[in-house]
Structure formats: C-alpha cells, structure tokens
Amino acid sequence: MRSIKGPAIFLAQFAGDAPPFNNLTAIAGWAAALGFKGVQIPSWDRRLFDLAKAAESQTYCDEVKGILAERGLQVTELSTHLQGQLVAVHPAYDAAFDAFAAPEVRGKPAARTAWAVEQVKLAARASRRLGVTEHATFSGALAWPYVYPWPQRPAGLVETAFDELARRWRPILDVFEENGVNACFEIHPGEDLHDGVTFEMFLERVGGHKRCNLLYDPSHFVLQQLDYLEYIDLYHDRIRMFHVKDAEFNPTGRQGVYGGFQSWVDRAGRFRSLGDGQVNFKAIFSKLAQYDYPGWAVLEWECCIKHPEDGAREGAKFIADHIIHTTEKAFDDFAGAGTDQAANRRMLGIA
Secondary structure, eight states: OOOEEEEEOTTTTTOOSSTTSSHHHHHHHHHTTTTTOOEEETTTTTOOOOHHHHHHHHHHHHHHHHHHHTOOOEEEEEEEHHHHHTTTGGGGGHHHHHSSSOGGGTOOOHHHOOOOOOHHHHHHHHHHHHHHEEEEEOOOOSSSSHHHSOOOOOOTTHHHHHHHHHHHHHHHHHHHHHHTEEEEEEETSSOOOOHHHHHHHHHHHHTTTTTTOOOOOOOOHHHTTTOHHHHHHTTTTTEEEEEOEEEEEEOOOOTTTTTGGOOOOGEEEEEEEETSSSOOHHHHHHHHTTTTOEEEEEEEOOOOOOOHHHHHHHHHHHHHHHOOOOOSSSGGGGGGGOOHHHHHHHHOOOO
C-alpha cells in the first residue's frame, strides 16, 4: 500500500481578476501558504495557463513547473471539464453551454464540437510535457435530457446516444494512450456518465480502453443517493483521481433528489465545505488506501454557505488530517515465528 498524495487544490473555483487569484505565480503562493502541496489547473483559464502553448512547448511547461516548485508545489493534473462537456452537447443545451467555447465557434455546434475535441487532445499532450499521468474531464451528454423515462423513451434511444458518445471519445482516448496519460471522467449529473452503470455502458463501447478511467467525487453520489463506498469496491481499479468535496442530503415532505428547481442553498441536496456535510471521509480514505490508490487528494471547493477562502484554509488541514500514512508491516509481526516450510507441512499434517 502507498500513502495518498496531498493535500492539493483545484484552482478553477478560486481563479479571478483580483490578486492573488489572477495569475499562476500569485495563486500558487496563496495555495502554498495554506499548506497545499499540489494544484490542479483548469486548462481553459488563460489567466493561469496557456493550453495550446503547453501542448507544443516544453520550455513553457518547464516554466510552469518551476513557478510551482519555487513555492513547494507541483502540478497534480490538468482539467478540461468545460471542453469535455462540449464534446457532446444535446441541442437543448446549446445556448447554455455555448459560453464554454471559444468565441469563434459559438453558435456553430459542429465547429464547437471539433474545437472541444482538439482542446482535450491538446491537454493530453500538455499533460505529458508537464510529467503528469492523469487528466480530469467531463464526458458531455446526448442522452441526459431523457434521464427520467417520461414520456417513455423510444427503443434504442439511449443505446444510440452511447454509441455516438463512444465514437467521439475513442479517438481522443487513443491520443491519451499515445501520451501515456489517463483520461479520468468525473461522474457527474448532467453528464451521460453520471453513475456506475452509465460508466460501464460507455466503457464497453470503447472496448475497455485502458485510458478510460474515473475521477471519484463522493459529493455527487450523496446527491444521487448512491452508495459511494461500495462504488470504490466496484471501480477502484479505474479510480485514478479524487476530488475531496463534501455534500449533504436532507429530504423533506416538499422536495427530494430533484430539488424543486430551488437555488443551491434551498435544495435538499447541496454541496458543502469539507467537514460540514455528511460524507464519511474516514471510510473513503481508508478504502482508497486499502486499494493502493496512486494519486492525489484534491480539494474542490463548492459550498453554498461558506466563503471559498475559509473553505480552502480549512480544507487543506482536513485533507492532511485524513491522509493515512500506510503501514509497512503487519500489527502482529512481533508474534511471527519465521518461515519454515518443513514446520508448515507438519502443522498441516502433510507427510
């Protein structure tokens, strides 16, 4: 077993136009001062990172690593959550998701898809240059508007959607293979890959591609009422990334999983800062350690109540306190009698 790496922080929710959140050097200093050891970088935010340049320039990637190293940090992963979302967009969401794309492809669904596919491929190449082996993304969604079967779904609708999703992603996964990087899909409502069953449907269609892996975030499973501990038992061999994010689910006689179209603060299921929700992180960290999880524990702050800077400060300590320094010996080694094959055979009654 190995010890989980961390704490690290996903910078997406903190980046902004005001210091110290408006450039990589400043935000790295802020993160390091809080006790973080790694940063997960949103590849779409040009205030922090130039994805196209990173994909082509080793010098630029070395500069990025140098800025972080000077502050005791390293890159844990890159993220293409926004671009991955645009690999597959149902027309019902065209207007809502258009802002995720470059201005020149907005309002042009086919061009936007091609742009998004190329962006994710660039991230695979940039990851290799940065020396990281995991990458965070979303799958996008074609079937999501039909998640609840009313009216009755036409026969073959979901199968056709997943066939097309796999057709779009298979060449991208091949680029990740060429660069020695795992594409880790965050299993998330709003994506066609939103639980274990849908991940299995997709994995089968991409031929069990070894670069098709998982970003584990238990908060989304609390909101879905999915067993997030058994999920680790089922999929630990594909879990390559971990977002440490808390959540709570408090159903009432007036609302449940769907939330009644309420704002986040008024929903039965809502995200919380670490330690303020219902997620059993002691059990999660234990299971991940048991299964020899090789990656980082990365704080993703999303809370409808607490200030983000408070969430980050508290989150760094929370993660550090939960990381298990795994043992290199068994607790009862003191009672061991050594190895003697002849004695073993006698104990078993074997002549």
